[in-house]
Structure formats: structure tokens, C-alpha cells
Amino acid sequence: MRTRALAPVLLLPVLALTGCGSLVESTEPASGSGAPADGTVAVTATDEACEVARTDLPNGLTTFAITNGGSQVTEVYVYAGERIVTEKEDIGPGTSYELTVDLTAGDYEVACKPGMVGDGIRQAISVTGEGSPLEPAEQEAVDGYRAFVQERADATVPLVQQLRDAVAAGDRAGAQALYAPSRVPWETIEPVAESFGDLDPRMDAREADLLEGEEFTGWHRLEKALWTGEDLAPVVPVADQLLLDVTELAQRVPNAALTPTSIGNGAKELLDEVATGKITGEEEAFSHTDLVDFQANVDGARAALDALRPLVEVADPELLASLDAEFAAVQGALEPYRSGDGFVSYDTVGEDGRRDLARAVDGLSEPLSRLGAAAGGA
Amino acid sequence: MSPVPSVTRRGLFTALGAGAVGAGLAAAGTAVASERSDGPGGPQDAVPFEGAHQAGIATDVQAHLHFAAFDVVAADRAELAGLLRDWTAAARDLVAGRPVGEGGATDGPPLAPPADTGEAVGLPASRLTLTVGLGPSLFDDRFGLAASRPEALVELPAFRGDALDPARCGGDLAVQACADDPQVAVHAVRTLSRIAAGRAAVRWAQLGYGRAATVDPSAPTPRNLFGFKDGTANPSGTDAATLDEHVWVAAEDAAAPEQAWMAGGSYLVARRIAMHVETWDRSSLAEQEQVIGRTKGEGAPLGGRHEHDAFDPASLPASSHVRLAHPSRHGGAQMLRRGYNYTDGADGLGHLDAGLFFLAYQRDVRRAFVPVQRALADDDALSEYLRHTGSGVWAVPPGVGRGGWWGEGLLA
Numbered sequence: 001m002r003t004r005a006l007a008p009v010l011l012l013p014v015l016a017l018t019g020c021g022s023l024v025e026s027t028e029p030a031s032g033s034g035a036p037a038d039g040t041v042a043v044t045a046t047d048e049a050c051e052v053a054r055t056d057l058p059n060g061l062t063t064f065a066i067t068n069g070g071s072q073v074t075e076v077y078v079y080a081g082e083r084i085v086t087e088k089e090d091i092g093p094g095t096s097y098e099l100t101v102d103l104t105a106g107d108y109e110v111a112c113k114p115g116m117v118g119d120g121i122r123q124a125i126s127v128t129g130e131g132s133p134l135e136p137a138e139q140e141a142v143d144g145y146r147a148f149v150q151e152r153a154d155a156t157v158p159l160v161q162q163l164r165d166a167v168a169a170g171d172r173a174g175a176q177a178l179y180a181p182s183r184v185p186w187e188t189i190e191p192v193a194e195s196f197g198d199l200d201p202r203m204d205a206r207e208a209d210l211l212e213g214e215e216f217t218g219w220h221r222l223e224k225a226l227w228t229g230e231d232l233a234p235v236v237p238v239a240d241q242l243l244l245d246v247t248e249l250a251q252r253v254p255n256a257a258l259t260p261t262s263i264g265n266g267a268k269e270l271l272d273e274v275a276t277g278k279i280t281g282e283e284e285a286f287s288h289t290d291l292v293d294f295q296a297n298v299d300g301a302r303a304a305l306d307a308l309r310p311l312v313e314v315a316d317p318e319l320l321a322s323l324d325a326e327f328a329a330v331q332g333a334l335e336p337y338r339s340g341d342g343f344v345s346y347d348t349v350g351e352d353g354r355r356d357l358a359r360a361v362d363g364l365s366e367p368l369s370r371l372g373a374a375a376g377g378a
Numbered sequence: 379m380s381p382v383p384s385v386t387r388r389g390l391f392t393a394l395g396a397g398a399v400g401a402g403l404a405a406a407g408t409a410v411a412s413e414r415s416d417g418p419g420g421p422q423d424a425v426p427f428e429g430a431h432q433a434g435i436a437t438d439v440q441a442h443l444h445f446a447a448f449d450v451v452a453a454d455r456a457e458l459a460g461l462l463r464d465w466t467a468a469a470r471d472l473v474a475g476r477p478v479g480e481g482g483a484t485d486g487p488p489l490a491p492p493a494d495t496g497e498a499v500g501l502p503a504s505r506l507t508l509t510v511g512l513g514p515s516l517f518d519d520r521f522g523l524a525a526s527r528p529e530a531l532v533e534l535p536a537f538r539g540d541a542l543d544p545a546r547c548g549g550d551l552a553v554q555a556c557a558d559d560p561q562v563a564v565h566a567v568r569t570l571s572r573i574a575a576g577r578a579a580v581r582w583a584q585l586g587y588g589r590a591a592t593v594d595p596s597a598p599t600p601r602n603l604f605g606f607k608d609g610t611a612n613p614s615g616t617d618a619a620t621l622d623e624h625v626w627v628a629a630e631d632a633a634a635p636e637q638a639w640m641a642g643g644s645y646l647v648a649r650r651i652a653m654h655v656e657t658w659d660r661s662s663l664a665e666q667e668q669v670i671g672r673t674k675g676e677g678a679p680l681g682g683r684h685e686h687d688a689f690d691p692a693s694l695p696a697s698s699h700v701r702l703a704h705p706s707r708h709g710g711a712q713m714l715r716r717g718y719n720y721t722d723g724a725d726g727l728g729h730l731d732a733g734l735f736f737l738a739y740q741r742d743v744r745r746a747f748v749p750v751q752r753a754l755a756d757d758d759a760l761s762e763y764l765r766h767t768g769s770g771v772w773a774v775p776p777g778v779g780r781g782g783w784w785g786e787g788l789l790a
Contacts, residue, residue, distance in 0.1 A: 261489055326576055329576070358579075359449075359579040362575045362576065362579065363451070363575050363576025363577070364576070365575070366572065366576065367575075367576075369490075369491045370490055372489060373487050373489040373490030373491075374490075376489050
């Protein structure tokens with residue numbers, strides 16, 4: 001995971017792109033001049049109020065520009081009925097945060113929760129409009145990728161259920177065997193999960209990402225307990241929460257803010273994850289199952305490329321050829337480490353092996369960094 | 379000071395012969411008019427890229443160095459040639475002080491990563507030179523270059539006392555970036571490394587500062603971290619006759635027609651020489667001067683009065699550095715040195731990790747660096763204060779003409 005949620009920042013350029021007319025008509029780029037651009041809705045949270053600047057919104061990507069003007073730490077949720085569409089916790093007094101979400105027509109509620117408790121102060125919003133602001137080919141790419149993400153998110157739930165059950169039963173060996181496989185679908189779609197802001201830190205934080213006093217939860221908390229011989233009973237609630245979180249993730253996928261550019265950038269981020277977390281062996285510090293995550297990250301990036309392929313074929317065929325060649329090179333670099341259904345323990349991969357993997361990843365990451373712009377037609 | 383060779387050995391701080399001051403052709407190569415620079419340095423701040431020889435050899439030594447050795451991971455010869463073409467294109471922009479790539483650092487599409495990394499924006503060209511070398515390992519069976527490997531491109535032999543770290547040795551390719559602003563040199567290497575992704579990867583790299591040599595005899599001789607003038611007798615960068623004799627590879631040097639591509643090139647030896655500066659600092663002035671063979675202040679040969687006084691090397695202490703390195707002991711061999719001092723943090727034991735990043739260009743390492751270093755490694759009193767921790771040798775192809783590219787003669 002990332003120590004900071006980057007996705008909302010990453011999505012700002014998407015709005016800027018809409019100013020070029022290629023994604024959302026009548027939308028101007030955010031200028032930084034003070035006035036929020038169309039598509040951006042200011043949310044001012046105070047201790048007593050939750051002011052939403054506009055309550056009638058067109059369908060499509062919406063960025064809630066949240067400012068906490070109150071004296072308490074707050075959190076902001078968007079609900080569709082009782083379903084959480086998106087959320088941001090831990091917004092300190094005087095700070096602001098931008099939350100981007102894809103809203104289809106319907107009725108929603110924005111809730112500010114000063115003190116991060118209770119049902120919050122709620123404001124109803126209404127989203128109207130039909131059809132997609134995207135070009136048909138762009139919409140097809142987004143739909144195809146969203147279906148992939150949904151399938152992967154749904155697949156995570158039963159895997160985490162099995163993991164949770166093994167932990168609850170005190171079956172350490174069983175839980176160890178289930179741990180890495182339970183992460184595979186997640187690792188293919190992690191940038192989408194990160195775009196929700198709060199799920200990723202809860203589900204995938206490493207201990208080193210946390211400050212003193214912050215609670216260590218999610219997969220890596222279970223990993224630590226499973227591999228360091230800790231008693232498993234105290235972490236059963238962690239497994240329970242993880243199961244709730246993956247279920248929530250699957251429910252939120254329909255509202256993930258996706259554009260061809262964000263999908264392409266997500267692919268780049270997956271390889272960034274490999275470069276900074278897996279190659280170093282920091283991701284799976286106790287289980288050493290980093291190569292399983294590595295493969296899943298690569299698979300997820302390739303799925304993103306496949307969804308965008310028709311767009312990139314037109315926009316930059318040279319880039320596409322280079323990406324195909326580099327994906328093959330990375331896969332070739334991983335193959336020697338296959339073992340059974342998975343991969344060898346990463347602590348058996350020596351310095352030379354890690355260096356070769358890193359070089360293959362660099363060879364892919366450099367052209368991959370241009371995918372988002374190419375897919376967006378820039 | 380004991381003349382007995384000790385564990386550690388060093389290279390060549392001092393003279394390999396008198397650098398004749400002479401008129402002559404501009405050795406940096408026949409220059410195409412220099413590109414303008416955007417920065418305050420103006421056009422005179424850019425060193426011409428094109429010429430008979432690569433810039434960065436006979437060019438007046440700049441203040442800072444970023445040196446990088448690369449492993450080539452390209453799949454085939456075409457990909458390798460493509461890399462060198464792309465590097466050359468980027469180098470033309472870099473040395474002119476221009477941003478690289480379409481849109482540069484800030485004017486590209488906002489959704490794409492900038493083509494230029496940006497840290498040199500607003501800085502002048504800073505006399506940046508980029509000099510590329512091809513290591514012996516490039517001539518293995520990967521790219522079908524074995525027959526083109528010059529006979530003179532030998533692996534360096536082991537020298538007594540070598541303490542080489544494999545992680546600081548060798549490399550299929552080397553890039554020497556020299557500039558008067560260190561950030562400009564770093565930007566250049568970073569840019570080339572980025573362009574190389576998937577085709578070559580940095581193997582090791584070294585920063586250097588405070589030029590430890592000059593090729594301008596009229597300029598004051600710089601000092602190394604022992605506090606002594608270094609490179610008093612370096613060849614002048616404008617002494618064409620000396621450069622032709624000792625630095626540039628001649629057409630007749632090719633042992634076979636396939637090796638003719640090196641004419642106009644040179645051979646580069648790099649040695650990372652760690653200095654035990656703490657123990658050196660505890661030795662007396664008299665001992666330091668005996669070890670070097672020159673006075674510390676003026677840099678005069680012992681027994682002489684001025685730095686450039688003629689001297690008989692036999693009159694110097696038998697194990698002194700200047701005596702052992704003197705060309706008269708090595709068939710007149712000279713090298714053009716343009717090394718830099720370095721300080722890479724601390725050694726964890728309370729000492730600075732400091733030394734000399736020795737760089738020397740020569741026509742044939744078998745007649746220059748190898749015999750000289752062998753003599754120094756065996757007998758030099760200075761060896762007690764030195765440890766060679768990194769090493770490499772590269773064939774530096776000739777310069778690039780209009781529309782040409784590095785290594786064209788070998789790979790085209």
C-alpha cells in the first residue's frame with residue numbers, strides 16, 4: 001500500500017483533461033485561481049454543519065473538495081441508501097481533501113461526521129443525466145476494465161472468508177497457506193482500491209507505515225501473527241474487519257472513478273508498487289511471498305493495458321509494441337522463480353536475482369508511465 | 379617511510395612526463411559552432427559536441443564529475459545501436475543546455491510524465507561534456523562484436539594490493555559527465571539512465587569534485603586530498619602532437635580491419651582510489667614530501683625550486699611516487715589524466731570515505747596505465763595510504779560528426 005492516498009490527487013488531471021473536451025463537455029480545468037471548476041463540489045464541514053455547494057449534480061466524475069472548518073477531526077461519506085459509495089476519514093481541522101467518485105443517476109447523501117462518530121450531519125444530493133460523457137471506445141475500455149475489477153474484487157471475498165475462518169479456528173498452517181492467495185485478486189486491482197482513500201490503509205498497511213498510536217490492521221497484521229508465532233485468538237477481530245472491508249470494496253467498485261487515463265496510471269502504479277515494495281522484499285516482510293504479489297501486480301497492469309489496447313493502438317502503436325515486449329521481458333524474468341502453484345520464498349532470491357528483476361521492471365515502467373496520457377489521447 | 383610495498387596500492391597522482399606547452403590544433407576536435415545556452419553562461423558556456431574526438435578528454439577540465447558505468451540488457455545489436463543513437467540525440471541537447479525531449483520539463487502534455495526531469499532548468503550549459511566508452515564485456519557473444527574488439531582493449535591485470543569491490547568495477551558502457559555545475563552533470567547521467575531503461579541499467583556510479591588534474595598548463599595545478607598538487611606534468615589539451623602520440627588511437631594501431639573503428643578514439647581507465655586521509659594527516663610534512671617526491675607548497679621536485687623545474691627522477695627518493703610514475707621509466711608513456719576528488723560519506727569507523735577518482739585517457743593501456751600502475755603497486759611509498767576499490771577500462775570511440783552517433787563506426 002501507499003502511506004498516503006494518492007489517487008484523488010492523481011485524478012485531478014483527469015478533470016483538467018475534460019477541459020480539452022475529450023471527456024466531459026462543459027467542464028473547465030481546475031485553475032487554482034480559487035473558484036472551483038465545474039465537476040468539483042465544495043464541501044465545508046464544521047462542527048455543526050455539512051455544507052455541500054451544489055446538491056443537483058450531473059452524472060459522471062465528481063470531485064468533492066472537502067474543507068474541515070470545524071474544531072474536530074472529521075470524516076465525510078457519500079451514501080446511496082445505506083451503501084457507502086466513498087468515504088474519507090481523518091480530515092483534521094483546517095485541512096482539506098479531494099475525493100473523486102463516479103456517480104450514476106440517483107439519490108445520494110453526503111454525511112460529515114465531526115469527531116468521526118455517529119450517523120453524521122447529512123445532506124441529500126441528486127444526480128441526474130443519462131449517457132456517458134466518454135467517447136464510445138473510451139466507454140468500452142472503462143466498462144471492460146470495471147468488469148475486470150468487479151470480478152477480482154468479488155473473488156477476494158470468499159478467499160478472505162477462508163483465511164478468516166482458518167485464523168478463527170487457530171489453524172496456523174492452513175491460514176499461512178491461504179494468506180498469499182487471498183491477496184492475489186487485491187494485488188491486481190490495488191490502485192482502484194486506493195482511489196477510495198480509506199480502505200487501503202485499513203487493509204494493506206505495513207507496520208512501518210504507521211505512526212505510534214495508530215492501529216495496525218489488515219492483511220499484514222495477520223501475516224505478522226501467522227509467521228511470528230503469535231497467538232491467533234487476539235487477531236480474529238482483525239480478520240473479521242478485513243472480511244468486512246473486502247466486502248465493502250466489492251460494493252464500491254461500481255462508483256470507482258475510472259477514465260482511460262486513470263486506468264493507465266493505475267497500471268503504472270502497480271509497477272511502482274513492485275519497484276518500491278516487492279523488489280525490496282518490504283511488502284511481505286514475514287511471509288516472503290512477495291513474488292506472488294509481484295505476479296499479481298504485473299497481471300493487473302497487463303489487464304489494464306488489455307482494456308486500453310484499442311485506444312492505444314490508435315493513439316500510439318509504437319508505445320503499445322514496446323509495452324508488449326517489456327511485459328514479456330518481465331514475465332520472462334519471473335518465470336525462473338515459479339514453484340508449484342506459486343513462487344519461491346523471496347528470501348531465497350539473491351542480490352543478483354533481485355537486480356535482474358529490478359531491471360526488467362524498470363524497462364517496463366518507463367514506457368508504462370506514458371500509457372495514461374496515450375490512452376487519454378494526450 | 380618504508381619502501382616495502384604494503385597491502386594497498388595507488389595510481390598515478392603525478393607526472394607522466396613533461397606536458398609540452400605548444401601551439402597546435404584545438405584538440406577537442408574540429409568544432410561545429412557551439413549551441414546557444416539558455417542560461418546566464420551564454421553560448422561560450424557550451425562545449426561543442428561534434429568533432430574528430432569526443433569532447434571531455436582534451437577539453438579543459440570542468441569542476442564536477444558524475445561518472446556512471448552501465449550493464450547493457452538490450453536483447454540484440456539493433457537495440458544496442460538504438461540506445462547509442464538515442465543517447466547521442468539527447469546528448470546534443472544536454473551539452474547545449476537545452477531540455478531533452480518534446481515539451482522539455484514543463485511544456486509537454488499535462489497528463490504525461492515530462493520528457494525532461496527538470497532539475498537543470500535555468501542552469502547554463504556549464505561546459506557539460508558527455509564522453510562514452512565501451513567496455514571489454516560488450517565484446518562478448520551477445521552482440522556479435524567479438525571480432526571488432528580492439529586488441530588494446532584488454533582487461534586490466536590484478537595489481538598488488540588491489541581491494542576491488544566487484545560492485546564498483548567494470549561495465550559494458552561508461553558515461554563520463556563533466557560540468558562546472560554538479561547538478562548539470564547529474565541531470566545528464568540521470569537523463570541517459572532514464573532513456574536506457576530496458577536496454578541498459580546503471581551498474582555503479584561516482585560523483586567527483588575539485589578537479590584533481592588540469593589539461594591547461596597555464597592554469598594553477600589543482601590539489602588532491604593529500605594536499606599536493608596533482609597532474610603537474612599532464613599533457614596540455616592543446617598540444618596536438620603529444621595528444622596524437624599518447625592519447626588518440628591512430629589508424630595504424632588497428633590490428634585488424636574490424637578494429638579500425640577506434641581510430642581517433644582513446645582508452646579510458648577509471649580507478650576509485652580510497653585515501654587513508656586520517657593516517658596521512660598524521661605524517662610529518664617531511665615524510666609527506668619524501669613519499670610524493672615534490673614539495674607540498676610549490677610542488678617543486680625535491681631539490682628543485684619551482685613546480686615546472688626540469689629534474690632527474692633518479693635524484694628523487696627511490697620509492698617516491700613521482701619517481702616511480704615518471705615516463706622515463708615507462709618508455710616515455712604518458713596519459714592524459716582528468717580525475718576528481720571524491721568524498722562518499724563515512725566508513726562507519728569514524729573516518730571519511732574519501733579519495734581520488736582517477737580517470738586517464740591513453741592510446742594503449744598496455745603501454746601506459748598497466749606498466750605504470752604495476753610499478754607503483756609494487757614499490758610506491760604512497761601505497762600505504764591508498765586502496766584501489768573500483769576499476770574499469772573502456773574503449774572510447776572517436777568523436778561524432780554531423781548527424782552521427784556514438785559507436786556508429788562499430789555498430790552501423
